[in-house]
Amino acid sequence: MVSSKTAMGYQSSRTKETASDHSLMPPCQAACPLHMEIREYIDLIAQGKVMEALHVIRDGNPFPSICAYVCTHPCEENCRRVQVDNPLAIRALKRFAVEFGGDRMIDLEAETKYDDKVAIVGSGPAGLGCAYYLRKLGYPVTIFEAYLELGGMLRVGIPKYRLPRQVLDNEIQRLVQIGVEIRTNTRVVSLDLLSDMEYKAVFLTIGAHQSLRLGIDGEDSPGVIDGATLLREVNLGLKPALGSRIAVVGGGNVAIDAARTAVRLGTTKVTILYRRSREEMPADPEEVEQSLQENIDIRYLVSPTSISRTDGHLQVSCVKMELGEPDASGRRRPIPIEGSEFTEEFDSLITAIGQSPQVPDTFKLRIGRGSTIQVDPITLTTTRVGVFAGGDAVTGPATVTEALATGRKAAFRIHDYLQHKYPVDEKNDKAILSGELLSKTTETIKTQNRQEPKVVGPKARTKDFRPIEKVYNWGIAVAEARRCLRCGMGAEILFQDKCASCLTCLRVCPYGVPYLDETGTVQIPADQCQACGICVIECPAEAIVLRKPYDRSHINEALDHALKSASETKSSPLIIGFCCQYGLYGTGLLSGFWRQAKAGVQIVPVLCVAKVEAHHMLHALEMGAQGVFVAGCGEMCAREKTSFWVEQQIEKVKKVLVQLKLGEDRLQFFDPSTMEEEPVAALDMFTEHIGGLYLESLLKQEVKS
Amino acid sequence: MIVVEQKPVDEIQRIIAPYEKVLILGCGTCVTVCNAGGEREVSFLNDALLLAEAESKSISHAFSQHTLKRQCDEEFLDLIANQIEGIDTVLSLACGIGVQCLAERFQDTVILPGVNTSFMGMAKQWGVWDERCTACGDCRLEETAGICPITRCTKGILNGPCAGTKNGKCEVHPEMDCGWILIYQRLERLGQLDKMRRYYPPRNFRPIPRPRRIVASPSFAAAGGSHG
Numbered sequence: 001m002v003s004s005k006t007a008m009g010y011q012s013s014r015t016k017e018t019a020s021d022h023s024l025m026p027p028c029q030a031a032c033p034l035h036m037e038i039r040e041y042i043d044l045i046a047q048g049k050v051m052e053a054l055h056v057i058r059d060g061n062p063f064p065s066i067c068a069y070v071c072t073h074p075c076e077e078n079c080r081r082v083q084v085d086n087p088l089a090i091r092a093l094k095r096f097a098v099e100f101g102g103d104r105m106i107d108l109e110a111e112t113k114y115d116d117k118v119a120i121v122g123s124g125p126a127g128l129g130c131a132y133y134l135r136k137l138g139y140p141v142t143i144f145e146a147y148l149e150l151g152g153m154l155r156v157g158i159p160k161y162r163l164p165r166q167v168l169d170n171e172i173q174r175l176v177q178i179g180v181e182i183r184t185n186t187r188v189v190s191l192d193l194l195s196d197m198e199y200k201a202v203f204l205t206i207g208a209h210q211s212l213r214l215g216i217d218g219e220d221s222p223g224v225i226d227g228a229t230l231l232r233e234v235n236l237g238l239k240p241a242l243g244s245r246i247a248v249v250g251g252g253n254v255a256i257d258a259a260r261t262a263v264r265l266g267t268t269k270v271t272i273l274y275r276r277s278r279e280e281m282p283a284d285p286e287e288v289e290q291s292l293q294e295n296i297d298i299r300y301l302v303s304p305t306s307i308s309r310t311d312g313h314l315q316v317s318c319v320k321m322e323l324g325e326p327d328a329s330g331r332r333r334p335i336p337i338e339g340s341e342f343t344e345e346f347d348s349l350i351t352a353i354g355q356s357p358q359v360p361d362t363f364k365l366r367i368g369r370g371s372t373i374q375v376d377p378i379t380l381t382t383t384r385v386g387v388f389a390g391g392d393a394v395t396g397p398a399t400v401t402e403a404l405a406t407g408r409k410a411a412f413r414i415h416d417y418l419q420h421k422y423p424v425d426e427k428n429d430k431a432i433l434s435g436e437l438l439s440k441t442t443e444t445i446k447t448q449n450r451q452e453p454k455v456v457g458p459k460a461r462t463k464d465f466r467p468i469e470k471v472y473n474w475g476i477a478v479a480e481a482r483r484c485l486r487c488g489m490g491a492e493i494l495f496q497d498k499c500a501s502c503l504t505c506l507r508v509c510p511y512g513v514p515y516l517d518e519t520g521t522v523q524i525p526a527d528q529c530q531a532c533g534i535c536v537i538e539c540p541a542e543a544i545v546l547r548k549p550y551d552r553s554h555i556n557e558a559l560d561h562a563l564k565s566a567s568e569t570k571s572s573p574l575i576i577g578f579c580c581q582y583g584l585y586g587t588g589l590l591s592g593f594w595r596q597a598k599a600g601v602q603i604v605p606v607l608c609v610a611k612v613e614a615h616h617m618l619h620a621l622e623m624g625a626q627g628v629f630v631a632g633c634g635e636m637c638a639r640e641k642t643s644f645w646v647e648q649q650i651e652k653v654k655k656v657l658v659q660l661k662l663g664e665d666r667l668q669f670f671d672p673s674t675m676e677e678e679p680v681a682a683l684d685m686f687t688e689h690i691g692g693l694y695l696e697s698l699l700k701q702e703v704k705s
Numbered sequence: 706m707i708v709v710e711q712k713p714v715d716e717i718q719r720i721i722a723p724y725e726k727v728l729i730l731g732c733g734t735c736v737t738v739c740n741a742g743g744e745r746e747v748s749f750l751n752d753a754l755l756l757a758e759a760e761s762k763s764i765s766h767a768f769s770q771h772t773l774k775r776q777c778d779e780e781f782l783d784l785i786a787n788q789i790e791g792i793d794t795v796l797s798l799a800c801g802i803g804v805q806c807l808a809e810r811f812q813d814t815v816i817l818p819g820v821n822t823s824f825m826g827m828a829k830q831w832g833v834w835d836e837r838c839t840a841c842g843d844c845r846l847e848e849t850a851g852i853c854p855i856t857r858c859t860k861g862i863l864n865g866p867c868a869g870t871k872n873g874k875c876e877v878h879p880e881m882d883c884g885w886i887l888i889y890q891r892l893e894r895l896g897q898l899d900k901m902r903r904y905y906p907p908r909n910f911r912p913i914p915r916p917r918r919i920v921a922s923p924s925f926a927a928a929g930g931s932h933g
Contacts, residue, residue: 502738618752
């Protein structure tokens with residue numbers, strides 16, 4: 001699994017025909033620090049194959065359930081569906097997959113292939129990720145953790161309502177199962193000591209736990225506490241007394257976490273003071289929205305200037321700000337407005353304006369900007385031989401997924417180092433799909449709004465630290481997954497020499513994507529194609545294929561399988577039904593065809609009926625089927641005009657059946673969205689009719705002989 | 706482009722009946738464009754014939770399939786010379802030109818037509834083709850605003866419209882536009898209505914010798930071999 005050569009070198013591909021896979025990397029995958037195969041697992045969820053989806057997820061992420069709860073999902077920010085309506089809820093879908101996918105496919109095998117011991121200092125996501133991959137590569141690995149329990153910021157930083165500790169414990173347990181040695185309550189004070197203990201390489205991932213100071217008078221008064229400390233105390237089971245009115249200074253995720261934690265501790269009035277406006281706020285917008293629902297007051301363009309403590313209360317002087325020119329971070333710089341000072345009383349004040357690493361001098365490392373450890377960006381090596389570093393300790397506070405990605409990268413660079421290999425940064429072997437959707441494309445795509453997972457109401461959720469987000473049910477998850485535009489999987493003219501420039505593709509595309517360029521060559525731009533497959537089926541020269549030509553062989557294989565199992569059961573008359581796999585669970589429309597089909601009906605699952613060719617229907621009849629039907633989702637299809645085009649294929653076959661006097665009524669199309677009868681009743685009628693035809697033909701044969 | 710239509714499968718069944726090994730041969734140009742004889746149609750016909758065999762429960766043919774870039778040049782046909790050796794007949798899905806070119810190239814092989822060559826025309830939309838030219842060898846389109854009266858008038862008259870036109874439609878096919886009304890409207894649009902006032906004498910088809918041959922220059926005339 002670890003040594004496979006695919007996307008970014010870490011994941012094994014799920015598709016069978018990797019050689020003919022010309023697909024481009026979709027923007028979601030390109031944006032993901034772990035470069036997860038998002039498009040693939042979303043498609044599997046859309047088919048109702050949750051176990052397989054989880055398998056793909058696990059292939060790219062050793063701790064998927066952690067990410068399923070806390071990932072900041074840069075994939076969603078880059079989802080091109082936003083140009084149509086709103087982005088896919090990728091994180092929520094991953095959560096659905098980890099909850100429903102089961103753990104049968106987890107690979108807990110790891111054998112020790114090397115003698116070189118590796119020490120990992122710190123057990124945050126970067127350390128855990130690195131430990132996982134090094135262990136899988138075959139190294140003896142030890143994790144050193146200063147606190148009593150593993151997890152780093154996952155344990156002491158992220159509140160429990162965002163990441164239930166059971167989830168974290170389960171994932172960590174798997175590390176123990178693959179043989180990672182764990183040493184908790186062990187603070188590493190000297191790296192020399194580690195080399196004395198015969199560790200051949202060290203990965204430092206000590207996080208950024210030191211809160212930045214406001215730098216104002218009275219900051220050290222009792223009642224002023226920093227966000228990281230507050231979260232750590234609460235997460236480790238303490239219940240600090242904050243009083244009834246508190247202020248939180250800052251606008252990042254830690255500020256929001258601290259404020260929401262304070263609410264859950266029983267604080268009646270929580271006020272966030274942020275010196276810029278909501279637009280510049282680095283916190284996740286969804287969390288900002290949720291904290292507003294929890295009655296947290298956010299005051300923008302306000303900054304504290306001094307704190308004084310009288311009678312057990314804090315008098316916080318503030319100044320109002322206005323926004324000036326953009327600064328180095330690209331955000332507009334806040335400038336104090338003269339004469340706008342005011343004072344407000346709070347019981348305590350939480351500072352959450354950023355954190356930095358705290359690297360012991362005894363480590364003897366070069367420290368860079370913001371107290372971070374300086375490393376080579378490609379090899380992750382520090383100024384000491386054999387010592388690598390990553391995570392927040394190098395980057396400053398970042399995301400869990402970024403840390404996991406660094407951990408994975410570190411494992412492979414340490415592997416290079418220990419095996420005396422030249423360290424090569426992973427290269428992307430797929431081109432990344434770029435480009436916006438044209439308005440004429442987005443106009444033809446059906447809008448279908450994003451379904452947010454349900455969240456516990458503000459009143460109920462602020463009573464305790466229980467997780468607040470519910471998981472999707474099957475119907476909603478499948479419907480949400482079907483919204484995926486399958487970027488980068490679209491059609492391409494693979495055989496330009498075969499292309500007769502007949503312009504069929506231009507004429508059949510429901511999205512108007514193919515065009516003639518100025519040289520008179522037909523082009524199918526990958527960034528516009530919706531991968532519906534209609535032009536592939538209609539191209540008279542068979543010059544067009546989908547960039548991931550999986551569906552065609554899939555139908556052939558499934559058809560062969562159905563014919564084989566039919567011949568084993570000797571069922572007659574035999575009816576073959578090509579049913580859309582997406583419609584199976586998504587709309588529930590086709591479920592009856594599957595579950596209540598009578599004996600003798602063999603279902604061939606297809607990924608949209610638009611991919612069923614005349615060839616498949618003729619082949620089924622040739623191989624002994626007395627009846628063939630095609631059942632699609634009709635109006636419910638995520639793509640346009642798929643029913644119309646499969647009906648063209650059916651008409652074509654029917655014409656031949658008439659010419660051969662084989663009876664056109666042996667072939668039928670079911671579109672449950674426009675059918676008058678219940679789908680199951682219609683199928684029963686068809687089955688009965690075919691049965692009648694079959695008996696008739698038997699009688700005729702008897703008479704003949 | 707040359708527009709053809711695939712023959713009904715039952716007719717094809719009849720004409721291939723005497724032969725065992727049948728090569729279904731597609732053509733990658735005109736007949737691909739008009740959806741009758743390209744690679745997809747070759748395999749569709751193959752599937753349909755296999756189905757017919759399976760249903761009749763008598764396997765009497767062995768089919769193979771191939772599609773050439775073009776069948777109307779012998780050089781392309783050379784590419785299948787080896788394949789021809791082992792087969793009894795070629796069922797060509799090319800136009801009549803392709804069929805005859807095959808017959809000339811492979812003197813000892815039976816060549817069968819799988820399509821009816823219909824006309825010269827163009828695609829009007831997906832799945833609809835219209836005739837536009839009869840290859841009369843004497844083009845007068847400059848007189849008739851780029852609309853051919855010989856092809857588009859059902860009667861092919863040169864001085865129209867006839868008395869049968871009604872609301873701009875033809876009396877022979879009431880749903881079809883009258884070619885001469887189209888010519889009138891377009892001449893009016895171009896400000897050339899005076900062309901309607903001229904008289905065009907009846908055409909004399911007799912001087913056109915068939916089959917016709919075009920020679921690039923006189924010196925090549927001898928090199929072309931026997932005419933016809």
